[in-house]
Amino acid sequence: VIAQHQIFAFTAALLVPLALYVLLTVPHLLRKIVALNVMASGVFLLLVSVARARAAGEPDPVPHAMVLTGIVVGLSVSALAMVLARRIYRETGDTTFYQAEHEPQDEETRE
Amino acid sequence: VRHAPVLVLLIPAAGAIVATFLRGRTQAWVGVLVSVATLTMVMRLADRLVHDGPQRYAMADWMPPLGISLYADGLALLMLLLTALAGTVVSVYAASYFTDTRDRNAPTGLFWPLWLLLWGGLNALFVAGDIFTLYLLLEFTLVAAVALSAVGGSVAGQVSALRYLLAATTAGVFYLLGVTLVYAEAGTLDLHALREMAPSGLFPTLALTSMTGALLLKCALVPLHFWLPAAHSTAPAPVSAILSALVVKAGFYVIVRLWLEALPHAAPPAADWAVATLGASAVLWGSWRALRQHRLKMLVAYSTVAQVGYLFVLFPLAAAARTAVVEATTYHVLSHGLAKAAFFLAAGAVVKTAHSDRLERTRGAARRAPFAVVAMALSGAALAGVLPGFGPKGKLIGLALDHGQWWWAGVMAGGMALAAAYTIAAVRHSFEREPPAPPDAQERAEGAPGENDARPPTGRILELAALGLTAAAFALSWASDRVLALLEIGWS
Secondary structure, three states: OOOHHHHHHHHHHHHHHHHHHHHHHOOOHHHHHHHHHHHHHHHHHHHHHHHHHHOOOOOOHHHHHHHHHHHHHHHHHHHHHHHHHHHHHHHHOOOOHHHHHHOOOOOOOOO | OOOHHHHHHHHHHHHHHHHHOOOHHHHHHHHHHHHHHHHHHHHHHHHHHHHHOOEEEEHHHOOOOOOOEEEEOHHHHHHHHHHHHHHHHHHHHHHHHHHOOOOOOOHHHHHHHHHHHHHHHHHHHHHEOEHHHHHHHHHHHHHHHHHHHOOOOOHHHHHHHHHHHHHHHHHHHHHHHHHHHHHHHHOOOEHHHHHHHOOOOHHHHHHHHHHHHHHHHHOOOOOOOOOHHHHHHHOOHHHHHHHHHHHHHHHHHHHHHHHHHHOOOOOOOOHHHHHHHHHHHHHHHHHHHHHOOOEHHHHHHHHHHHHHHHHHHOHHHOOOOHHHHHHHHHHHHHHHHHHHHHHHHHHHHHHHHHOOOEHHHHOOHHHHOHHHHHHHHHHHHHHOOOOHHHHHHHHHHHHHHHOOOHHHHHHHHHHHHHHHHHHHHHHHHHHOOOOOOOHHHHHHHHHOOOHHHHOOOOOOHHHHHHHHHHHHHHHHHHOHHHHHHHHHOOOO
16 A cells, blocks of 8 residues: 555655756746746655654654745745746846847946 | 854844835945944854854754754854955945945845845854755845845846746755755754764765755856856846855855765765866866956856866865865865955946946056956956965865875866966956047037046945955965864864
């Protein structure tokens, strides 16, 4: 019989590489941000699985505290990433890195 | 001052909150004041460490694992001191750099809250006692650093900031994966508990590999440096100095804690050689790229890619000569921190007088900003090892030769020569005569009589700040033995 935490660990082992693949290959900035969140969720799932696997009776609370804190980190990073992506879109009309980077650059710096 | 370990991070954090509600000159004054207060508190902590040895501090008296414990030893202290010294000078520089903008709502008003938050985060990272708190602070400093690198407001700045954020957060997920594996194996996150257990086997090895890869990206070791040159060169000069001199060192600091303290027996075979080979390629490739740049700040940014390489070159010796390697490498961290901050600050002053970042447009800078050009030349010389006893590079090369690994010494000597070459490339145009102004510019100059000659466009504060940090880099070499003796506190 497969235990619940083994299913979690197996899912995590699938999610992380899949999300990393999308993160590296898909050019759309918003999809990159979503992929990053999926990848982080994969690791959170592994943490939850560890919390169960380590303790025979009640689950270990420390990994749960780590997951909660990790979710807050993920939220802050996603918020900042989306603000930057929106500003790039508004100023260049592009949703990827490429056009924004290959635009002819100003001769002068803006300082 | 029992609370000194926590005050060194609370003072800048509180300052950041206050600065959020201020603008303009008041904000700059508060920023400088908080910087001086932080520097003072770091000095008090130093005093306490020297007299009473390493300090352990449980936040709000909650014990681990659910409470957070701080730990300050000699290595942490040297990082705190570097950040406080370079940080205070950068604050003085920034107060002058940003306040001449007329626009009260300019995005640069965000500089002070973000910079003080980043400083608090770095200080917290240096005294953090467990690997999960280190994860949080790596992400915390990353968010502050990314937002800082975008305060200039240019599109190029936003693009490089987002690239930096996505790359480094991906690395952060891999770091957290490593933390998970360590916890699954050892059941503790505490650095010292881990050190006593010295876990080894499949999980710790996978964990260390995953975390090291993540941290190598954060400190931009070749080939994971792709995000750095753009992010560091498009930011305003004080931000570039902070990012290049201090933030990349945070990643390296965590690597030292993991490799030499928490997980000393978990490194996969030949990993130290792999890392050292990457370091050696960074020294050569980064220096070569720096030499080929046409933009001043891009040149300085590639110099950082090269200088990060030196930190890893002696990893194969760490098993045989742990203390000596840590000493020489820390010396390089400190020396590069001061010299690179000085280099970027000086470059910022030159760019401001030239109104351009292109090297060939900096003609005549030696006349308009003489101290900045001198600071740039001398801090570049410091990076090339022109210091008493050849500075940290002399120590690193000596160690490599002592252990018969002359090839590393050869690479580092080559890197020193290239550093001298790119420093010359950086200042060469400053000494050339200015080209005659094009006719329309001449008319404009006549329309506003005296504007061209009389302006010291930035005041001398910018130049003197850069010169002061250069002097600090040289002073460090004179007193290196006494400064590095601090490492022995709590480091056995």
